[in-house]
Amino acid sequence: MTSHYITPELFTFLRDLKANNNREWFEANKKRYEQQVREPLLGFISDFGMRLPEISRHYEADARKSGGSLFRIYRDVRFSKDKSPYKTQAGIHFRHEMAKDVHTPGFYLHLEPGNVFVGMGIWHPDNKTLGKIRDAIVDDPERWVAVKTDAAFRQMYELQGDSLKRPPKGYDADHPHIDDLKRKDFIAVTHYNEAAACQLDFIDEFTRCCHTAAPFMEFLTRSIELPW
Template sequence: MSERYFTKQTFSFLAALAENNEREWFAAHQQDYEDFVRTPALDLISDMSDEMPAISRHFLAQPKKVGGSLMRIHRDTRFSRDKTPYKTNIGIQFRHEADKDIHAPGYYLHIEPGECFVAIGLWHPDADALFKIREAIVQNGDAWVAARDDKTFNRHFTLEGDVLANAPRGFAKNHALVEDLKRKDFIGLASLSEATATSKNLRPQVVERFRQAAPYMSFLCKALELRF
């Protein structure tokens, strides 16, 4: 296993890409992308494949250049006003083994100048998954509160994402957990410093944060009838 992955050159490349988000510039700096972004990211994912079974055997670390845990650098600009061709961050997602079949929870690492973090849960789940989670909160409120308010989880993670203005259709407006039922995203974020991202502590800290999210992830998986 490697001790270090990303470097100051990684952040310098991403910052320069943000200033020069054009295909010609990227083509001229393709080797920098390979050396400072894609290769270390794939090395980290490869090493995480040995770590993930201790977190959950049902989440996958796939070190592939295309179609694996490393999210593609190219942006989908078809429906966006922003036509810049490249993402200016590194996104690594460890997806549930059932992800190809349903919208499943995942673990995520985000590396970007000024914004590095670990994330867990579901971002923009589809309507069916969202209903199942809300129904699980109603039916198993004590288990949800225990997962949401777990002291270790709360010490590092904050719940983020979009919320409805009112109770979702079909759920009581005066339910004791209505604020949770309003959630459209069920994600937790834990900040990460750039110093940690470029140090030998990156992988150990990512593993530790993933483990600390176990109660929350376990609840989501159970709600969606997935193995955790």
């Protein structure tokens, strides 16, 4: 049984958009976007928002059409060689309540034909934020190890993202967790196929993903001095 949030029609629309990434086609198919992508995903955001306080009361589900948890379909092409006006994926990001003021971790769902994944953590933080996370690992290595080696977390997630080639300035090159201290991103990712995302219980699966990653998210959140 398929979900009323994420459907095969959502992925079909995104495939069609990739093949016709221009304003004329999009305007002619805007109702499809609204009915097959935007409105169902706003429903997902709203319904997951009822569950989010069980994980953290300081992360938010914002079901507004613009400026909320759903990423805009429109690309910012000002500094890009690729002038395609539309994104060919849908993204949902549940951010910390302080996200407008500082770079924070988030719970993320990525929906793209052939590339569906759940991502937890913080991507490309600024140097100050990154330094706080590194210091938290140095100050409490036992807790960091417990978080990243938790059996359920390791079974579900893989830590990904960019890393420095050399140890960051100010950190011991022989530190036992130097590979983690080299990280420029602290992202945990787990992948799904389109059929799984379209299942009626996928919102339950996404909730399970968030619960499993909660200790990881809590470590990152507290390390940058934000309430969990």
